[in-house]
Amino acid sequence: MSFDMEKTHLQCRECKKKYKPTFKYICDECFGPLDVHYDLPTLTKDSFTNREQTYWRYFELLPINDKSNIVSINAGMTPLVRAEKLGKKIGLSNLYIKNDSVNPTFSFKDRPAGVAISKAKEFGLSSVGCASTGNLASATAAHAAKANFPCYVFAPSDIEHAKIAQALSYGAQYIAVDGTYDDANRIAAQVGDSKGVGIVNINMRSYYVEGSKTLAYEVAEQLNWQVPDQLVVPTGSGAMLNAICK
């Protein structure tokens, strides 16, 4: 099956059923998660020279059709720093550290949040949110502000307010859920699906995860398109590791 005019399609990870890229994230047949697949154009390393210094330089490898839908706060192309002293200490002669803490909201979450919100705009949605506190809430709120979308951050009612202060400073609304993080996730999913709100890490998740892989593209490009022998990736949920493997 092919879909004209679209550069991607969605495919169920479990039963492999294909779908047009629409606002959905779960397979109708088996409830499996949907992944983005690309009809890739021919690209060489020269394709990316002289492009903007953000992760949107890899536009062909991201799931947005129309560049006018890009919501960018100039994240990405963060420094790859050679760590000579640390390398010497642990016996590695070519150790590099990718410093994603210098992204606009200070974490790598600007990558997935930006892609998810750009896709929400492409779908014609008009509000976004996330179930999270901390880095993801900040990244979602900053991109929502850029897009002029209201942003809803779902989190337990008993969190420390400091965790969410940065997101609120970008104009997000805190939806305090009486319960655990799992409860906040569930409420966010219900509100997202029933009200058409793009919840970046739930109903926009298929697109959200596509943003994280840009970190690996940057590392390769910054090493003059040499792929490192080994990558050490910090894991919280493991989502980053999964995306890097793409």
Ligand SMILES: [Zn+2]
């Ligand atoms: Zn399926």
